Structures are given as structure tokens and as C-alpha cells.
Amino acid sequence: xxxxxxxxxxxxxxxxxxxxxxxxxxxxxxxxxxxxxxxxxxxxxxxxxxxxxxxxxxxxxxxxxxxxxxxxxxxxxxxxxxxxxxxxxxxxxxxxxxxxxxxxxxxxxxxxxx
Amino acid sequence: xxxxxxxxxxxxxxxxxxxxxxxxxxxxxxxxxxxxxxxxxxxxxxxxxxxxxxxxxxxxxxxxxxxxxxxxxxxxxxxxxxxxxxxxxxxxxxxxxxxxxxxxxxxxxxxxxxxxxxxxxxxxxxxxxxxxxxxxxxxxxxxxxxxxxxxxxxxxxxxxx
Numbered sequence: 080x081x082x083x084x085x086x087x088x089x090x091x092x093x094x095x096x097x098x099x100x101x102x103x104x105x106x107x108x109x110x111x112x113x114x115x116x117x118x119x120x121x122x123x124x125x126x127x128x129x130x131x132x133x134x135x136x137x138x139x140x141x142x143x144x145x146x147x148x149x150x151x152x153x154x155x156x157x158x159x160x161x162x163x164x165x166x167x168x169x170x171x172x173x174x175x176x177x178x179x180x181x182x183x184x185x186x187x188x189x190x191x192x193x
Numbered sequence: 194x195x196x197x198x199x200x201x202x203x204x205x206x207x208x209x210x211x212x213x214x215x216x217x218x219x220x221x222x223x224x225x226x227x228x229x230x231x232x233x234x235x236x237x238x239x240x241x242x243x244x245x246x247x248x249x250x251x252x253x254x255x256x257x258x259x260x261x262x263x264x265x266x267x268x269x270x271x272x273x274x275x276x277x278x279x280x281x282x283x284x285x286x287x288x289x290x291x292x293x294x295x296x297x298x299x300x301x302x303x304x305x306x307x308x309x310x311x312x313x314x315x316x317x318x319x320x321x322x323x324x325x326x327x328x329x330x331x332x333x334x335x336x337x338x339x340x341x342x343x344x345x346x347x348x349x350x351x352x353x354x
Contacts, residue, residue, distance in 0.1 A: 094323065101323040171322070175213055178317050178319065181238055182215040183215065184237035185237050185315065186215055186219075188227045188236055189313070190223075
């Protein structure tokens with residue numbers, strides 16, 4: 080998209096990802112999973128949040144495509160999915176690139192003004 | 194492996210904002226005109242720009258060839274220092290603009306050129322991509338950018354793969 084509206088680029092998926100990330104606890108969970116896969120119980124031991132609350136937050140993260148469950152024996156562990164985060168970061172980069180182009184145009188307009 | 198809870202696990206209100214700055218060899222008044230006059234806005238942004246007046250609360254539309262028109266609302270006017278536009282995404286209507294929109298805010302800062310000429314540092318911040326935090330408040334808390342924290346998290350998560 081060369082000159083399309085950035086807000087349109089902020090489509091549902093991006094909103095879902097950022098809404099999922101815009102929470103201290105979920106951010107902490109994702110950072111913790113960045114160190115390695117973990118079950119909800121293991122996360123509850125490491126974070127100052129109940130196991131039930133962890134499970135709810137994991138559901139939000141899973142819906143946003145930021146984590147996936149992995150069955151290990153009788154345990155369900157969660158794994159952070161870097162690709163969703165990278166996609167979101169790339170979209171923000173693309174929106175930033177559009178602003179670079181717009182600012183360059185504003186610069187030309189203002190500098191040409193009498 | 195254990196971790197401390199206080200690790201890089203905090204996120205501030207403008208974690209998901211895009212910030213860009215450019216230096217323009219023109220006075221702040223000229224730059225102000227370029228970012229607030231509809232006939233100039235269409236030279237850098239879409240092909241339709243209309244709002245009835247340059248005041249907080251003024252409503253209008255920005256349009257893009259091939260994408261349609263999107264409702265906008267002016268959220269801040271402080272000539273010639275700052276202007277903020279809220280603009281809707283493809284789902285927005287004028288009545289639910291708050292839920293389906295981002296805000297972009299320009300700030301203009303006069304600077305001195307070595308040759309004594311007038312110049313302006315123009316910064317734009319587009320925020321509200323999470324649609325939860327108050328973008329204007331987020332922009333006022335002018336800290337960092339999304340990139341350090343999100344990049345940190347990306348590195349963290351990818352390092353685990």
C-alpha cells in the first residue's frame with residue numbers, strides 16, 4: 080500500500096494484538112514465555128497473579144495469536160509465537176514509512192511556499 | 194530458569210505509537226499552513242480533506258483514492274504549535290469514531306538554522322492502535338516510542354524459538 084490510509088492498515092488483527100499486549104499482566108506473561116514454554120500453573124508461581132487469572136490472560140493472548148498451547152505429557156504448556164509480534168512490528172514500521180513519505184511531502188510544500 | 198517480576202515487563206501508554214520527525218527549512222507558520230489547510234493537506238495526504246473550521250470538535254472527512262472517505266475530528270488546535278486529528282478506520286462512522294480510530298498529532302518547534310534562517314522541527318505521532326488507551330493522554334506523556342519495548346519483546350520471544 081503506497082499511499083493508503085494508515086488507520087485502515089490498523090485493521091482488526093492489529094487492534095486485537097495491541098489490545099492483548101496493552102495489559103501489564105499479559106505483557107509479563109509473554110515476557111515470561113519468551114524465556115521458555117510454561118504451563119499456567121508454572122506462570123502463576125512466577126507472577127503475582129492467580130492461576131485462574133493467568134488462564135484468562137492466556138486465552139486472550141491465544142485469541143490474538145500471540146501464544147499457542149503445546150501438550151507435553153499430561154501438561155499443557157504455552158509457547159510464545161514471535162511471528163505475530165513480528166508482523167505487528169512490521170505493520171507499525173509500514174505505517175511509519177507512510178509518515179516518512181508524508182513528512183517529506185509537507186517539507187516540500189512548506190519550503191516552496193512564498 | 195527463574196525471572197524477576199520487575200523485568201522489562203512494563204508497558205507505558207504510548208507503547209504502540211508511531212513517531213516521526215523531520216526538519217523543514219521554513220517558518221512554523223508555513224508548516225502550520227501545510228498541516229492545517231485542507232487544500233494543502235490533500236497534497237500530502239489522500240485526495241479529499243474537508244472540515245468546517247479549525248477548532249477542537251470540528252468534524253469532517255479525509256478521503257483516499259481507492260479507499261473511500263473516513264470521518265475525522267479535530268482534537269487539539271494550538272496554532273502554530275500543535276494540531277491533532279482523530280481519524281476513523283474503515284469501520285468507523287461519525288458516531289462511533291472514538292472506538293474505531295487512531296489520532297495523529299503534529300507538533301511544530303521553531304529552530305535556528307546555522308545561517309540564521311527560519312526552520313521548524315515537525316514531529317508526528319500516530320497513536321491509539323490498541324484502541325484502549327486514551328491516545329491524547331498517551332501522546333502527552335511523550336516518552337519513548339513503541340519501538341524499544343516492542344522490539345525488546347520481539348527479541349525476547351524470538352530468542353526462545
